[in-house]
Amino acid sequence: MEVESGNFNSNNKTKEQAGFFNKPPGYRFLPTDEELIVFYLEKKAWNQPLPINNIVEVNLYAHNPDFLAAKYKDYQEDQLYIFTPRDRKYRNGRRPNRAAGDGYWKATGADRKIKSKGTVVGYRKALVFYIGKAPKGKKTNWIMHEFRVEDSPCSGRGSNGMRVCSFSSFY
Known part of the structure; x- marks a missing residue:
């Protein structure tokens, strides 16, 4: 599901049309x-x-974050925000497939609840990118926050629920 760099939101407007x-x-x-x-x-x-x-x-999971940061450098300031489908490790399983290009994203803690007006509307998960194969990959300076909705039509078992991810490099 690669969307060319000219089409960056669900309204399929180019950066110029949308006033980017x-x-x-x-x-x-x-x-x-x-x-x-x-x-x-x-x-x-x-x-x-x-x-x-x-x-x-x-x-997002088809590419190394260095590639994405270079390809979409005009979109980012300190962070790059991406809508991405959730890929499952096993077709009927619940485990996400976090392999990405020549490495993988590894979760670094529990999900954080996101609330709006006192109600949980979603979750944020922190992940770090490693080069190589798990569990012997080399940790990089890329960190990502993956956001998911609490309840949506695409959050059911077996579907590829949409996520929004923000990632940046830290030094």
Whole structure:
């Protein structure tokens, strides 16, 4: 499910059509965890129109983060935001397949609940990228936060639930 770099949101507008290059000085796309879930991921899951955003749609798990950061450098500021389908390790299983290009993403803790108006609307999981094969991969400076909706039409067993991921490199 690779979407070319010109089509970056569910409305299939190019960056220029959506005003990507016409943002006012000082504008930054830095949504909170709650905003990512409520205004972007929930709407994407329910096929509703999205507000203008800097979220690209690509299969994150098909590529090394260095490749994605270079390919989508015009979209990112400090972080790159990506809509990506969830890939399962086994067809009928629940375990996610987090292999990515020449490495893999490894979870680094428990899911964090994201609330809106006191109700859990989604979850955030932190992951770190390793080069090589598990469990002997070499840890890199890439960190990712994977967000998922609490309840959506694509969250059922056996489906490829949509995720939004933000990732950045740390030093």
